[in-house]
Amino acid sequence: xxxxxxxxxxxxxxxxxxxxxxxxxxxxxxxxxxxxxxxDDCPYASDEAREQLAAAAAPPMQxxxxxxxxxxxxxxxxxxxxxxxxxxxRPTVLAVTVPDDLDEAALKERxxxxxxxxxxxxxxxxxxxxxxxxxxxxxxxxxxxxxxAAGAAGKAVILVTEDPDxxxxxxxxxxxxxxxxxxxxxxxxxxxxxxxxxxxCPVVARAPDPETLADLTEQxxxxxxxxxxxxxxxxxxxxxxxxxxxxxxLALRQSFRPLGYPVLAFADDGEPDTQxxxxxxxxxxxxxxVVVETVEPWALLPILTTRQNLYTDPQKPVQVEPKVxxxxxxxxxxxxxxTTNFSLTYYTVEGDVEASRVPSWILCVDTExxxxxxxxxxxxxxxxxxxxxxxxxxxDSCVNHKKLIIPGYVAxxxxxLEEKSGWEILVxxxxxxxxxxxxxxxxxx
Ligand code: SF4
Numbered sequence: 001x002x003x004x005x006x007x008x009x010x011x012x013x014x015x016x017x018x019x020x021x022x023x024x025x026x027x028x029x030x031x032x033x034x035x036x037x038x039x040d041d042c043p044y045a046s047d048e049a050r051e052q053l054a055a056a057a058a059p060p061m062q063x064x065x066x067x068x069x070x071x072x073x074x075x076x077x078x079x080x081x082x083x084x085x086x087x088x089x090r091p092t093v094l095a096v097t098v099p100d101d102l103d104e105a106a107l108k109e110r111x112x113x114x115x116x117x118x119x120x121x122x123x124x125x126x127x128x129x130x131x132x133x134x135x136x137x138x139x140x141x142x143x144x145x146x147x148x149a150a151g152a153a154g155k156a157v158i159l160v161t162e163d164p165d166x167x168x169x170x171x172x173x174x175x176x177x178x179x180x181x182x183x184x185x186x187x188x189x190x191x192x193x194x195x196x197x198x199x200x201c202p203v204v205a206r207a208p209d210p211e212t213l214a215d216l217t218e219q220x221x222x223x224x225x226x227x228x229x230x231x232x233x234x235x236x237x238x239x240x241x242x243x244x245x246x247x248x249x250l251a252l253r254q255s256f257r258p259l260g261y262p263v264l265a266f267a268d269d270g271e272p273d274t275q276x277x278x279x280x281x282x283x284x285x286x287x288x289x290v291v292v293e294t295v296e297p298w299a300l301l302p303i304l305t306t307r308q309n310l311y312t313d314p315q316k317p318v319q320v321e322p323k324v325x326x327x328x329x330x331x332x333x334x335x336x337x338x339t340t341n342f343s344l345t346y347y348t349v350e351g352d353v354e355a356s357r358v359p360s361w362i363l364c365v366d367t368e369x370x371x372x373x374x375x376x377x378x379x380x381x382x383x384x385x386x387x388x389x390x391x392x393x394x395x396d397s398c399v400n401h402k403k404l405i406i407p408g409y410v411a412x413x414x415x416x417l418e419e420k421s422g423w424e425i426l427v428x429x430x431x432x433x434x435x436x437x438x439x440x441x442x443x444x445x
Contacts, residue, residue, distance in 0.1 A: 003056045005033035011049035012042065019043060059262045060252050063090070064202045064227045064288075066130075066180040067156025073129050075229070075288035076262030081252055084314055090262075091311040094279075094288045094303060095158050096132035097268055100146035103136040107146060111153040113295050119304055122343045123320050126304040129154070132182070133292045135161040136385070140218065144169035151177050158182050158264075158291065164191035175199040180289075182206075182264060185233050186216055193223030202227035204264050210247050214258035228261045229289065237278065240265065241285055248286045262288030272299035280306040317369030318343040324393045325350070328359030335443050336395060337405035337428060337435075338363040338386060345371045348432045356436035358443070361398050365389040372407045383416035390421055405443070 009029035020041045032053075039053055063077035073093045080086045096114045098107065111131065119126040131150040143161055147170035150157050157179040159170045167181055181199075183206035184192035196203035203225050207213040208404040210232065217228050226303045230247065234240035244263055250256040253381045265287040267278035272294035283306050294300065298307045312318055320341045327350055339349045341364045353360050356410050365386055367375035375381035390404070402423045406414060408430035418425045429438045 003033065003053065005030040008032050008053065011046070011052060013044045013046075015044070017044070037119060055257075058257075059260075060255050061262065062227065064180075064229055064262055066202050067180055067187070068160070068176075068178050071129070071154055071156045071177070073156045073289075078248075078262075078288075079180055079252065081248060083310060087315065090288065092283045092307050093129045093156070094127075094307070095132040095156075095289060095291045095292060096128055096295060096298075097160075097293045098131045098133045098146055098150045100133060100139070100142045102146070107149050110295070111149055115153045115155065116338045117297070117300065119297075119301060121305060121308060122318055122347055124308065124318075126308055128300065128304075130156040130158055130180075132158040132160050135163065135166050137165075140166040140169040140352075144173045147179070148173040150174075150181070156180070158289070160291070161312060162188065164195060165187055167192060167195050171195055171199045171201065175201065178202075180204060180229065180264075182229075184216070184220060185213060185322050186219075189216060189219045190223060193220045193225050196220075197224035197226075199430075200226075202229060204229045204231050205232040205261075206233050208232075210243055210250070210259060213247070214256070217258050217261060218237055230259065230261050230263045231265065232263065237281070241281065244282075244286050264289040264291070266291045268293035268383045272296040275299060276302050283307050283310060301361040319366075319369040320323070320346040320364050322364050322366035322389065322393075324395060324398055325362045325364055326359075327353045327356070330359040330361050330398075332398070332400040334359050334361055334399065335439060336361040336363060336399050336403065337407075338365050338389070339407060340365055340367040340370060340372055340375050340381060342367065342369045342375075345432075347429050349435065352432045352435040353439070354440045358436075358439040360439070363393055363395060363404075372409050376410050376413075381410065383413045383420050386413070386417055387420035405438075439445070 007424055009026050012025040016024045019027045061076050061078050065074050067073050073088050117128050133147045133150050143166040148384050151174040159179050160182045161167050180202050181196045182204035184203050185206050205216040207216050213230055220228055232243045234243050247259050251260040265282040267275050268291055273292045275292045276299040279292050280303055282290050312359050320343050322341045367380040404423045405426045405428040410425040414425040
């Protein structure tokens with residue numbers, strides 16, 4: 001929690017020597033509280049003052065990285081309890097289990113299945129970022145082998161074992177790719193903490209309640225672990241949910257450092273639909289990493305959709321890439337129309353064009369994610385900006401007819417746009433739902 005000017009003042013020498021450029025220590029403390037100056041400007045600040053101020057300035061929740069390169073995952077670093085207060089920063093990482101008791105062929109197939117998922121929604125990829133290698137065999141060598149297979153699949157790896165020997169064996173194989181070691185308990189904190197510290201990997205602290213978790217993270221810090229993730233091993237879903245809410249509250253509202261870490265949760269029990277519900281709930285409250293067992297696309301999709309919706313910035317409309325998009329398999333004689341890059345507008349238009357079964361080109365004009373009428377009335381959509389978008393997107397190379405269909409709501413710009421672009425402007429329907437009729441009855445006529 002940030003310190004007040006008076007709290008900072010108590011840590012200063014109070015000699016009013018003015019060397020910091022301020023008339024008194026109190027004036028300097030007030031400026032420091034407002035982040036207008038640095039403590040380094042006072043040459044007489046004690047080590048104790050420096051330590052306390054650095055601790056107070058640290059973010060309330062640590063950001064933890066596991067995996068490397070393109071597979072690197074960042075979790076934590078959150079600042080608010082509710083999305084509408086600001087936004088959530090780092091989307092929950094979804095991990096799928098890879099059990100080490102699979103035979104070689106099945107292990108390979110499972111890794112390939114997880115690796116091959118490529119979901120996309122409203123133009124945004126929805127990846128499965130990690131594989132959680134589990135240790136049902138109880139055998140250290142098998143666990144290390146499975147970890148190696150998962151590591152080769154190009155995803156971040158979570159090593160799920162309670163056995164320090166299995167953890168060490170796996171770290172020897174995949175330690176360079178910075179896996180997340182899961183989990184250290186009160187009983188194994190020393191061995192797991194040492195293994196994680198030696199490999200410079202983050203470690204998960206697992207305990208049945210927030211109080212024990214808080215003690216455990218302090219133990220792991222003393223063992224040299226720099227990055228920690230929490231796992232609340234609660235007896236039932238309700239206890240888990242209330243416990244996770246309490247942890248988040250203590251970390252962010254009370255700045256309780258021993259619980260200021262992201263959370264990993266398991267939703268890998270039961271049928272795929274149960275896992276989907278559980279994982280979605282955990283994403284809402286407040287898991288930074290969720291582990292599931294299912295590889296059913298119909299169960300994974302709602303989990304990923306929940307994540308995508310929760311982690312959009314409420315102050316920033318979701319936008320589509322401004323360019324010419326092909327719908328169906330259009331050619332040089334196909335219709336070309338424009339709409340804005342507000343995702344809701346664009347995908348409504350795209351859906352209606354698709355429904356018409358007339359292959360078409362859609363020029364998506366950058367209006368900073370606003371709809372047609374909002375953009376027009378806010379000066380973000382004009383004959384000039386559309387003509388420029390046509391030029392930037394090189395629409396001449398798409399079609400051979402020089403006809404542009406514009407939304408009926410901005411019919412007023414048709415004359416000027418014709419002048420600016422040199423194209424024939426056709427005024428399309430006001431409502432997107434009328435596009436199929438327009439394309440069939442007017443365009444094709
Ligand atoms: Fe006070 Fe330090 Fe500024 Fe001197 S330099 S007035 S001791 S804050």
